Amino acid sequence: xxxxxxxxxxxxxxxxxxxxxxxxxxxxxxxxxxxxxxxxxxxxxxxxxxxxxxxxxxxxxxxxxxxxxxxxxxxxxxxxxxxxxxxxxxxxxxxxxxxxxxxxxxxxxxxxxxxxxxxxxxxxxxxxxxxxxxxxxxxxxxxxxxxxxxxxxxxxxxxxxxxxxxxxxxxxxxxxxxxxxxxxxxxxxxxxxxxxxxxxxxxxxxxxxxxxxxxxxxxxxxxxxxxxxxxxxxxxxxxxxxxxxxxxxxxxxxxxxxxxxxxxxxxxxxxxxxxxxxxxxxxxxxxxxxxxxxxxxxxxxxxxxxxxxxxxxxxxxxxxxxxxxxxxxxxxxxxxxxxxxxxxxxxxxxxxxxxxxxxxxxxxxxxxxxxxxxxxxxxxxxxxxxxxxxxxxxxxxxxxxxxxxxxxxxxxxxxxxxxxxxxxxxxxxxxxxxxxxxxxxxxxxxxxxxxxxxxxxxxxxxxxxxxxxxxxxxxxxxxxxxxxxxxxxxxxxxxxxxxxxxxxxxxxxxxxxxxxxxxxxxxxxxxxxxxxxxxxxxxxxxxxxxxxxxxxxxxxxxxxxxxxxxxxxxxxxxxxxxxxxxxxxxxxxxxxxxxxxxxxxxxxxxxxxxxxxxxxxxxxxxxxxxxxxxxxxxxxxxxxxxxxxxxxxxxxxxxxxxxxxxxxxxxxxxxxxxxxxxxxxxxxxxxxxxxxxxxxxxxxxxxxxxxxxxxxxxxxxxxxxxxxxxxxxxxxxxxxxxxxxxxxxxxxxxxxxxxxxxxxxxxxxxxxxxxxxxxxxxxxxx
Numbered sequence: 001x002x003x004x005x006x007x008x009x010x011x012x013x014x015x016x017x018x019x020x021x022x023x024x025x026x027x028x029x030x031x032x033x034x035x036x037x038x039x040x041x042x043x044x045x046x047x048x049x050x051x052x053x054x055x056x057x058x059x060x061x062x063x064x065x066x067x068x069x070x071x072x073x074x075x076x077x078x079x080x081x082x083x084x085x086x087x088x089x090x091x092x093x094x095x096x097x098x099x100x101x102x103x104x105x106x107x108x109x110x111x112x113x114x115x116x117x118x119x120x121x122x123x124x125x126x127x128x129x130x131x132x133x134x135x136x137x138x139x140x141x142x143x144x145x146x147x148x149x150x151x152x153x154x155x156x157x158x159x160x161x162x163x164x165x166x167x168x169x170x171x172x173x174x175x176x177x178x179x180x181x182x183x184x185x186x187x188x189x190x191x192x193x194x195x196x197x198x199x200x201x202x203x204x205x206x207x208x209x210x211x212x213x214x215x216x217x218x219x220x221x222x223x224x225x226x227x228x229x230x231x232x233x234x235x236x237x238x239x240x241x242x243x244x245x246x247x248x249x250x251x252x253x254x255x256x257x258x259x260x261x262x263x264x265x266x267x268x269x270x271x272x273x274x275x276x277x278x279x280x281x282x283x284x285x286x287x288x289x290x291x292x293x294x295x296x297x298x299x300x301x302x303x304x305x306x307x308x309x310x311x312x313x314x315x316x317x318x319x320x321x322x323x324x325x326x327x328x329x330x331x332x333x334x335x336x337x338x339x340x341x342x343x344x345x346x347x348x349x350x351x352x353x354x355x356x357x358x359x360x361x362x363x364x365x366x367x368x369x370x371x372x373x374x375x376x377x378x379x380x381x382x383x384x385x386x387x388x389x390x391x392x393x394x395x396x397x398x399x400x401x402x403x404x405x406x407x408x409x410x411x412x413x414x415x416x417x418x419x420x421x422x423x424x425x426x427x428x429x430x431x432x433x434x435x436x437x438x439x440x441x442x443x444x445x446x447x448x449x450x451x452x453x454x455x456x457x458x459x460x461x462x463x464x465x466x467x468x469x470x471x472x473x474x475x476x477x478x479x480x481x482x483x484x485x486x487x488x489x490x491x492x493x494x495x496x497x498x499x500x501x502x503x504x505x506x507x508x509x510x511x512x513x514x515x516x517x518x519x520x521x522x523x524x525x526x527x528x529x530x531x532x533x534x535x536x537x538x539x540x541x542x543x544x545x546x547x548x549x550x551x552x553x554x555x556x557x558x559x560x561x562x563x564x565x566x567x568x569x570x571x572x573x574x575x576x577x578x579x580x581x582x583x584x585x586x587x588x589x590x591x592x593x594x595x596x597x598x599x600x601x602x603x604x605x606x607x608x609x610x611x612x613x614x615x616x617x618x619x620x621x622x623x624x625x626x627x628x629x630x631x632x633x634x635x636x637x638x639x640x641x642x643x644x645x646x647x648x649x650x651x652x653x654x655x656x657x658x659x660x661x662x663x664x665x666x667x668x669x670x671x672x673x674x675x676x677x678x679x680x681x682x683x684x685x686x687x688x689x690x691x692x693x694x695x696x697x698x699x700x701x702x703x704x705x706x707x708x709x710x711x712x713x714x715x716x717x718x719x720x721x722x723x724x725x726x727x728x729x730x731x732x733x734x735x736x737x738x739x740x741x742x743x744x745x746x747x748x749x750x751x752x753x754x755x756x757x758x759x760x761x762x763x764x765x766x767x768x769x770x771x772x773x774x775x776x777x778x779x780x781x782x
Contacts, residue, residue: 227493292543303390575672662707689779
């Protein structure tokens, strides 16, 4: 490679100015002791072409002020900055923001700023490859991150990456200090610059592996609750058994082996509403397993807030569960790895959740990962209505902002910072009418995610979603973006992942993309032996299987304790027409009614009726082992740890409460395309009966619904008196108006009984076993 010794004219003029300034400082008035510490930084900023008239900032140690200048016509710059080496350099031309490092044993250093120095600094940034954030926060605490030794090691890695990608870097010695002549009106550029040109046009393949709504299901889930998927195989498809963290780990490894440029991410509800084996460890078991599988970032979901913000911060940052009663015993239910809990190694993201008083974010908002010459930025958030889905006390002092505005703000910043692709991880979702997984026609796509997606800007490339426990792969045309972006969800409980493949050109961004739902098919089951073309079963990963065994064993003693018996399976209402069968919240289910009965029996002072929100009935009770029901089985059905609340509602209020099942926004929150039902149907206790007319329009404004059939609402066969006050029992979530049942929050004489809902359920089984599915209490007509 030829050495171009001609100094760029802009750089030469800037150096002369800097030299005069330094001389003036040294020559005016005395000793060097009183002279402010300063250093000279110069270089060339280029992406191939020179970055002309770009803003330059230099931040050095021992100084809180950034030196500011602009590049010349050839990208050259020079500036005298207060402080001492090392310094970080940032150059922005309005379209791209690049960074570099200046360091020297003297008072002057050369620091070219190019995509290669950006790549180098990204590998040195703490927590993620967010170099703009690293520059903004740079101070003495970060000096060790850019030491000469680490710079050298990082440069070796970047050079090797370039070699592996087919670039000739034999003449490159140092990205920062090698002579760089950028292509401009003044020059054709030298070999260094031409290397930058070559890099700019060579695409990089990146694979994003995504999951959502794991809910602590590191053991394989049951066949009726997330443990099966329907594969396309002609006609009605082929049902296969899926799930389990040990199998998931193998699938993730296989997908990673197909592309070294990869990342595993999540879209929330990774923990919370968990089966007993995870819940017994306060979900530390699931976090440990996800850490070891290699999860790197995830949005929060509503269930991450189930135990409140303090517990979520403990899950992220580590520390033992606080000792209280029989919980918080180190080595028993908390701090299970060398008597410690280090927290989630992956980053929880909550871009739209901030402290109300300060506006500061609860957790990180974004995460950036660099893949050689390109970078991918992730924005993580939960749905704005999360406060309606969790207990109010746990989120006091937090504000949940509208999703699309937050996404667009961070996406614009990422793109202006030079991030190549922007991916949204959002705990909000939709559903399709597809009968099998991976139906890319995305039939009948609907749901609350559309209201967000249609407002997103063209800066967004991918949306990874969740929350609805539905699987889909959609190529969605955003109304505001006026472009297509991939919109995916894997279902729930670890039964599948999304494999999202991007082709990214450094100078253009995403040039091609595709996605597939890849099921976690268990190879050791005979029913999975013969699979349709394109699908493969996986065996257990030994290391993760050992962790699953460890944590399963830990919970066994309490989990296997018998609490009652059943005469046959008692299930929820099931939405079984889709490729990912799950609970049907639009319908009444025997298990939900039974839970309501346990509420009614669980309050010592008595009550007239009980209501259960359908989303709190998390699993079915299968008839196994001669009908034995264990502590763990009931815990899996009812895992939230809510308390029973009693309150008074008039008959007129009860009518309004029931109409809220179908009024907006509940009418679109849950739908069953097969039955035509919509809304959230409250599960009710024995003695309460009514009918509703499905021909009456749903979606009325609050207070205007008219689906309840007049004269049908009765308690123990007697018509409900609109003027009479009735004592109602429900859970603490619903009592606060959760799931849009705001009438509950208007009840009088509210009382927290302090009775745990699961304890009430256990006591109900102990007293009333054997139990059978109760007869329906709600009648749908038309």
